[in-house]
Amino acid sequence: MSNALETPTIRIRGLRKAFGDKVVLDGIDLDVAPRTSMVVIGGSGTGKSVLLKCMLGLLQPDAGSIEFDGQDVLRMDRREAEAVRARIGMLFQNGALFDSLPVWENVAFGLVARHKVSKREARARAVEVLAQVGLAATVGDLWPAELSGGMQKRVALARAIAARPDIMFFDEPTTGLDPIMGAVIDGLIVDCVRRLGSTAVAITHDMASARRIGDRVAMIHRGRIVWEGPATALMDTGNAVVDQFTHGSREGPIQMELRR
Amino acid sequence: MNALLDAVAAVGRALLGACRLIGQIALFALEGLSHLARPPFYWRLFLRAFLDIGYYSLPVVALTAIFTGMVLALQSATGLSRFNAESAVANLVVLSITRELGPVLAGLMVAGRVGAAMAAELGTMRVTDQIDALTTLSTNPMKYLVTPRLLAGLLALPLLVLVADILGVLGGFIIATVKLGYNSGVYLTNTLDFLQTDDVVSGLVKAAMFGFLVTLMGCYQGYNSRGGAQGVGAATTYAVVSASVLILAFDYVLTELFFAR
Structure with a gap:
């Protein structure tokens, strides 16, 4: 398990990303300790995928920093960035397998x-x-x-x-799968991450998957991390936004915002 | 007054948009070509694209060329007979085919067949995250997907046009000798006497340019497609239309460069 004194494998500070007038990430701060699985949860369109793409270098954020082992990847030259990318493994939501191979x-x-x-x-x-x-x-x-x-x-x-890879990313690993196959894939992910001793970040809105994969969970809402804690505490955080999301309640702050 | 200003602003916006688009395409082309000088080069992908353009387009280009040569002989014979200049048929056919119709028609056929397919393939790869996956697997997508295709287009179309030239002239020869009763020996002599190296070379240079344009537009539109199946469909359409228009525009520019006195 992670050691609180160790330098986080991934440290994100003040990450901002907007598309035109729409601010998607509004100052994300997140630490992922070595050999820890962090699951980022949040509703559709809250910026989970944008956060992941920024970490992978597929999108350039407007502000903030993303450090891998203390080195800011946003300020690296091409060769250094490629060296970091060589440490990464990524599971895309729809697999993204190459049809021609x-x-x-x-x-x-x-x-x-x-x-x-x-x-x-x-x-x-x-x-x-x-x-x-x-x-x-x-x-x-x-x-x-x-x-x-x-x-x-x-x-x-x-x-x-x-x-x-020693850093792995998973984008909605169970989307489109039946519950049994979803559990099988989650089990494989956990096995692989443990066997390789990797640090992992997964994004999902599948609560069962989040609890199976994650050591820790962070919730993103309105472009910010509104809660972060151990996966075991996910279903009873005391945070109204998180509790509404994890229990799938119709009533709560998220719905209040939708009504406005 | 306000309406006038709005109109001027709209024209200005359109002009700026066009300049931006041209700049983006030029940068895309430069980046694609720059990878030729930076290893690795994906020979297998180059050969696959080369075969797709050069070999699998052969039937459609051959049919187009042979029928064009036949029509050209027929039309020029009836037209020139009004001036008692039937002997110029061979000359007209060979020059039209080698300088203009061979490269232009082959370019347009390849734009419809290969440009569309490239845009659809790369567009699908874009919307299914396959291009992002390449990046995460330490592979530059421009180097892997675009550069081999650009080179294949540049080299394969001149070979196709060489075949189209021969078949186009053959089509004219068949009609002239079988239907119009020309002496085959005289027709061939006229063809070879009037044909100069420059005629063929200029056509092949045009073909190289058109091959590059077809693959460039196919790759650019596919690589930058957005929005699922609809976006891929739009990219395919834009690839064919833009390549076709560019072929005709560059045909004029190159003709001006080669032959304007």
Whole structure:
């Protein structure tokens, strides 16, 4: 578990991002301790995905800082940013598998790009990682379009962990899956993160998934983190916004804002 | 007065928008080309794009060229006969095909076939996060997706046009000798006597430019598409329309450069 005195693997301060007049992130502060799984929850359109894209370097924030192990990635040159990116694994919401490549090449893509391994070695590693997410070696020869939603998610997870990243991001890992498959994917995520000793950040609005994956949970609301604490306390935080969200209540501050 | 100002402002906004768009496309093209000088280069993707443009477009380009040559011979024979200049048919066919119709028609056909497909493929990759996934996997999407396609377009279309030139002239030859009763030996002699290296080379240079424009617009529109299936559809349309208009505009510019005295 995390040590409070350790430098956070991820430290975000005063992160702001607006699209035109619409302010999406309005001063996000967040720390993620080493080897900790942080789940960010929040309603649709509250900026969870924007926060994740800023952390991944896919969006440039308007202000603030994002530090990985004490180094601000927003002020790095291209080569330094690439070195940081090589430490990251990402599971996209819809898998984002490359249609034009068979499954094994999808899984091995990061290995080949980052570590220049041979084709034979990459294939062997892909089969090994597919096994870790419960898929047979024969799946490696299929195309992404031939897989079910759950299998695509597993392949996407295999691709995310293939290069043994020490920081992992998960975007809505259980969206579009039935509850059982959702639990299976969550279990695989927890296993992979623990086995690799990675630091993980997941965003979701699935409370069951948040409790299964997270050591800690933060709630984003109106562009700010309104609560952060252990996952075990999630269902009884004493924070009206969080409690309404986690219990799915119709009445509460979030609905009051919608009515205005 | 206010209405006049509004109108001027609207024109100004449109002009600024057009300048911004041209600038964005130019920067996109420069970035795509700049990766040619910076390894790694994805040869497999280049070969795939080269085959797609150069080989799989061959049937449509060949049919277009041969029928165009046939129509050209027929039309020019009837037109020139009014001036008793039927002997110029071979000359007219070969110059029209090599200088203009070969590269322009091949460019337009490839824009419809390949430009649209590229925009749709890259657009789908954009809206399904595959382009973002490339970035997270330490792969520059411009280098991986755009640069091989630009180079393939630049190199494949001249080869296609070379084939189109030959088939276009062949189409004219068939109509002239079989239907119009021209002597085949005389027709071929006329064709070869009038044809100069510059005619073919200028057509091939045009073809290289058109191939680059088709792939550039396909990649640009697809890479920057937004908004799901509708956005991908719009990107595909814009790719074909913009490439077609640019082909015709650059055809004029290049003709002016090569042949204006």
